[in-house]
Amino acid sequence: MIYEKFIKILYVDLETKKIKIGKRPDLCEYLGGVGVATKLLEENLRPELDPYDENQPIVFAIGAASTVFPVITKTVAMFRSPLTGELGESYAGGRLALTLFLAGYDAVVIRGKAEHPSYLTITRNNVEIKDARALWGMTSDEAGRVIREREPGGGKRSIIRIGPAGENLVRYASVCVDTYRHFGRLGLGGVMGSKNLKAITVVGDRNLPVNNFKEYFKIYQEIYKKVTDTEIMSKYHDVGTPINVEPLNAAGALPTKNLRQSVFEYGDNISGESFVKKNLVRKMACTGCPVGCIHIGQFRREFDKGHDYEAVSVGYDFELIFALGSFLGVKTSDEILMLIETVEELGLDAMSTGVVLGWATEAFMKKIITENETIVPLAFGKTDNYIKAIEYIAERKNEFYSALANGADFASDKYGGKDYAMTLGKNEISGYHTGYGAIIGAAVGARHSHLCNGGYSFDQSMKEFDKDNLVNAIFAEEKERCLLNSLVICLFARKVYDRKTIQAVLGSIGQTYSDDELTAIAERIYKAKIRIKKSLGFNQMDVKLPKRFFETQSASGLLDEKTAYELMLMYNNKVQEMMTKP
Amino acid sequence: MIIYIELSEWFKRYTDENTRFEIELKPGITALQAIISIGIPETEIGLITVGDTKVAHDHILAHGDKIRVYPIIIGG
Amino acid sequence: MLVCSGVNHKNHSISKSAIRVKTSGGLQGKFISIVCIACKDGRACAEVCPSGALVNRAGGGVLLKADNCIGCRKCESACIMSAAHFDELENQPIICKHCGVCARFCPHECLMMEDVPNDL
Numbered sequence: 001m002i003y004e005k006f007i008k009i010l011y012v013d014l015e016t017k018k019i020k021i022g023k024r025p026d027l028c029e030y031l032g033g034v035g036v037a038t039k040l041l042e043e044n045l046r047p048e049l050d051p052y053d054e055n056q057p058i059v060f061a062i063g064a065a066s067t068v069f070p071v072i073t074k075t076v077a078m079f080r081s082p083l084t085g086e087l088g089e090s091y092a093g094g095r096l097a098l099t100l101f102l103a104g105y106d107a108v109v110i111r112g113k114a115e116h117p118s119y120l121t122i123t124r125n126n127v128e129i130k131d132a133r134a135l136w137g138m139t140s141d142e143a144g145r146v147i148r149e150r151e152p153g154g155g156k157r158s159i160i161r162i163g164p165a166g167e168n169l170v171r172y173a174s175v176c177v178d179t180y181r182h183f184g185r186l187g188l189g190g191v192m193g194s195k196n197l198k199a200i201t202v203v204g205d206r207n208l209p210v211n212n213f214k215e216y217f218k219i220y221q222e223i224y225k226k227v228t229d230t231e232i233m234s235k236y237h238d239v240g241t242p243i244n245v246e247p248l249n250a251a252g253a254l255p256t257k258n259l260r261q262s263v264f265e266y267g268d269n270i271s272g273e274s275f276v277k278k279n280l281v282r283k284m285a286c287t288g289c290p291v292g293c294i295h296i297g298q299f300r301r302e303f304d305k306g307h308d309y310e311a312v313s314v315g316y317d318f319e320l321i322f323a324l325g326s327f328l329g330v331k332t333s334d335e336i337l338m339l340i341e342t343v344e345e346l347g348l349d350a351m352s353t354g355v356v357l358g359w360a361t362e363a364f365m366k367k368i369i370t371e372n373e374t375i376v377p378l379a380f381g382k383t384d385n386y387i388k389a390i391e392y393i394a395e396r397k398n399e400f401y402s403a404l405a406n407g408a409d410f411a412s413d414k415y416g417g418k419d420y421a422m423t424l425g426k427n428e429i430s431g432y433h434t435g436y437g438a439i440i441g442a443a444v445g446a447r448h449s450h451l452c453n454g455g456y457s458f459d460q461s462m463k464e465f466d467k468d469n470l471v472n473a474i475f476a477e478e479k480e481r482c483l484l485n486s487l488v489i490c491l492f493a494r495k496v497y498d499r500k501t502i503q504a505v506l507g508s509i510g511q512t513y514s515d516d517e518l519t520a521i522a523e524r525i526y527k528a529k530i531r532i533k534k535s536l537g538f539n540q541m542d543v544k545l546p547k548r549f550f551e552t553q554s555a556s557g558l559l560d561e562k563t564a565y566e567l568m569l570m571y572n573n574k575v576q577e578m579m580t581k582p
Numbered sequence: 583m584i585i586y587i588e589l590s591e592w593f594k595r596y597t598d599e600n601t602r603f604e605i606e607l608k609p610g611i612t613a614l615q616a617i618i619s620i621g622i623p624e625t626e627i628g629l630i631t632v633g634d635t636k637v638a639h640d641h642i643l644a645h646g647d648k649i650r651v652y653p654i655i656i657g658g
Numbered sequence: 659m660l661v662c663s664g665v666n667h668k669n670h671s672i673s674k675s676a677i678r679v680k681t682s683g684g685l686q687g688k689f690i691s692i693v694c695i696a697c698k699d700g701r702a703c704a705e706v707c708p709s710g711a712l713v714n715r716a717g718g719g720v721l722l723k724a725d726n727c728i729g730c731r732k733c734e735s736a737c738i739m740s741a742a743h744f745d746e747l748e749n750q751p752i753i754c755k756h757c758g759v760c761a762r763f764c765p766h767e768c769l770m771m772e773d774v775p776n777d778l
Contacts, residue, residue: 068670102671156672206671207669207671207673209669210668210670213664216664217664217665220661220664236656243653243656244655246590246652246653247629247652247654247655250631250652251636273591290763290765292766432655451657454657492657
């Protein structure tokens, strides 16, 4: 906790409605954020029980410097993922970090299952579990509106909530944070749903004098300048991550139509510039960030006969343009925004939803499933049927859609087509078919995300492919991000927060760490994650790499399956070696 | 030799809104050097294609080559 | 808001900020900033202050003389812009002193300072 030598934890039991405050000096060696959350998950997890068992915990955590420095904006959530069955780790921006910080908590641990649908309110001096029965079944938008009206604290409040998908335990259900932000991946929405927890609101307004203003503000200004002066930040603000569509498509790295292709003939239609020209209406930021990378696109929809039109605004980013765009052969920016809105309202992870539907479309094409299963015919580019399919997934409409709701890995186990069910470690893939880095990065990443270690970026930065260099680079970055995610920095600012800057930031709030100590912390956290994964039955060499990766050209040419498995083995050896060191 | 360069829209901020260039360069110059010569910072240069084929940054150019330049891939 | 409370109150809490930025209503409302507009012709807050804690500031607006403040909150209701808000802990209002630090740290130039003549 800032200016203190302990980590302050709020424990909430939804069943007994009792809370407990913990002050843990011993957790300071995990710094905060993902470090503290990993340790708390390790302590509270029940590996022998199902992810949806009421005894499983949800852990939220922030860091000591959260929001009082630029772009240190995120909150981490850790849990047992219902999608992968193992480590669940998810990040969200919005206002959650600031409100937890000013409510006075470094971490929140939620256990148990509420007797009936409830929502949790956390303020500086009260914690309550309230009746949410009337909200059960509502979209995240509607539920948010009701809570906003009902609860005090506007302006210093964060509201996170699940949609119908989470209530129906869809394994990649997401949690909507404030507006346009999410805990997207790995199914936190389902875990909240399994606890009858519709929403959590946090109000933060405690008094918190600055300890060493001169030092603090000096560092603040330096970082602010770096953040606002660099080109990288202007990219995130101007066009945003959708700037990636054009170069990835040109390089032959844009997963298209279930990765049957890596170039999309309609790529220009859905490029970042296209969205800017046709749909962009607003940009927003998370609390504490001067960049403002949230891009809001608008489309018009006729919702009733008689020219009844409405303007619908949704946040869009590169990963969504890939998953609900090129991956499904969807050709226009408007249609992508429509799909994003559907996914948003129901509370689903956009990436997993798109990739799951990609598998389903190809399976339908190959006739291993028929309209008996899909109800509506699925075809690449047919947006209106995709919208229906997404609704069916969220409600688990029939046996087939219930299987889809469990993920592409599960569905392909049941119906076939494993070779083109694009998952790594049971988590659906991200939008980079750049080379070995992209595949291995997500296969070995602790949470199987492209953000674990940014493997895909090494395909771009490494001039020549070298197995040892790639494996070492991924390993080093995976550990380093354990440190960044303990503070909890938004990874868009990872280049600004080098070791020197991190030391300066922590130093100005009274926490001095040497470079070696920071390295030790990073490794300590990574080891804890590996221990958890092991206890949940994860074995790196069990991970299968879908054959489709090696059938479709990547930006680095056609990839070799044997080489990929070899890289994974090399990485695993490095991890095992790390685990045996004291 | 004459080289044609076409830039992604994003690079307009460095070139006074121009995206198409026809420039005269000495033979032996690399793709990267050609692009830098019109004012693009090296750190911003991502994929380079010559006549729709991807090339390395140190690819030696020939007379009449049509270069396309894309920004680097950012994360997230 | 973070730099205002930091610089002017040496505090991390946004509740101490003199400028408050929020949406004008609901999810998709425009952002608005509620801040002192430096009244010149009649400073309503200073007029209702019974103890002389708000004195005219050159150029517009007021300055807070904290020692004279009794915490009656009359200035809060008098301000037509709702810009004076009360700090319960310190028992005094939070008054914008037009220092310009908020504008300096607005990354997209939404906030601006302007030079005004001395009206006193």
